[in-house]
Amino acid sequence: MQWTKENEQTVYENRWFSVNLADVALPDGRHLDHFLIRLRPVAVATVVNEANEVLLLWRHRFITDSWGWELAAGVVEDGEDIAAAAARELEEETGWRPGPLRHLMSVEPSNGLTDARHHIYWADEGVHIGHPVDDFESDRREWVPLKLVPDMVARGEVPAANMAAALLLLHHLRLGQDTLP
DSSP: OOOOOHHHEEEEOSSSEEEEEEEEEOOTSSSSEEEEEEEEEEEEEBOTTTTEEEEEEEEEETTTEEEEEEEEEEOOOOOHHHHHHHHHHHHHEEEHHEEEEEEEEETTTTTTTTOEEEEEEESEEEEEESSOGGGGGEEEEEEEGGGGGGHHHTTSSSHHHHHHHHHHHHHHHHHHSSSSO
């Protein structure tokens, strides 16, 4: 059963996103108005060190009034390479410059409402270059043992679905039986 977009118009936009209204035809011929949010791609990155600890940010999200662990993330600027954006965000938000980045996964966190695509990368080495430029992004930055990740996710300490999925995959890759890609 496939829905078909007949047309779409922008209701509001700024440099980060646009809110659009689409006329959608259902398979039975009915139509419905569907709001959607169009977003820039998001680049996400972290480092997993030799001790199998992952670099995380502890931050507050005012929208949901919640605290949780996250990976460094931000929008990809026009013309910017996605992996370069991930490295930039990691450095700005943590003060760590990653070694060679590996693509971990790309996900669409809310594809029923947005076209957001989050591209997640990781490195197995990094260099601390100093205090983060964007230290206002998080309360603290910590190396957290990957072995703790499943319990952290189960307790709701990693509230963002994209971050939880990435951390669980890193846990599996580094601590599971499979070999690294």
